[in-house]
Amino acid sequence: MTRYWYKFSLLANFAHFAPDGGESLQQLFERVENWLNDMAAQNSNQKPILAVGHAGWITAAKMIDAGQNIPKIAADWPASVAYGERQDLPFLF
Numbered sequence: 001m002t003r004y005w006y007k008f009s010l011l012a013n014f015a016h017f018a019p020d021g022g023e024s025l026q027q028l029f030e031r032v033e034n035w036l037n038d039m040a041a042q043n044s045n046q047k048p049i050l051a052v053g054h055a056g057w058i059t060a061a062k063m064i065d066a067g068q069n070i071p072k073i074a075a076d077w078p079a080s081v082a083y084g085e086r087q088d089l090p091f092l093f
Contacts, residue, residue, distance in 0.1 A: 015070045025060075029070050032060040051089075055080035058087050065089065 018024040023031070039049055053061075058081050063070075071077045081087055 014073050025070055028056060029060050029064065032057055033064050036061065036064065055083075058089075061089060062087070 015025045018027070035051075039051075043049060051061075059078060063078070
């Protein structure tokens with residue numbers, strides 16, 4: 001069994017690593033930011049929007065809102081939201 005968390009801690013370029021050809025952290029942040037911008041453009045009435053996502057997506061959205069950069073090393077990735085936990089992100093629109 002490959003222990004990706006261990007490999008992450010050794011990476012020189014954590015933000016651009018894509019495990020097994022998957023999405024890198026850089027790509028995740030771009031995808032989340034694009035969605036947030038699209039929703040802001042479409043939501044001129046400022047109505048609440050329900051977004052359901054995995055912990056990585058939610059963490060990225062929170063970091064983007066806070067103006068934080070993409071982590072350069074795994075140790076800088078914040079604790080994820082708990083499974084089933086609700087996060088209110090009033091910052092968007």
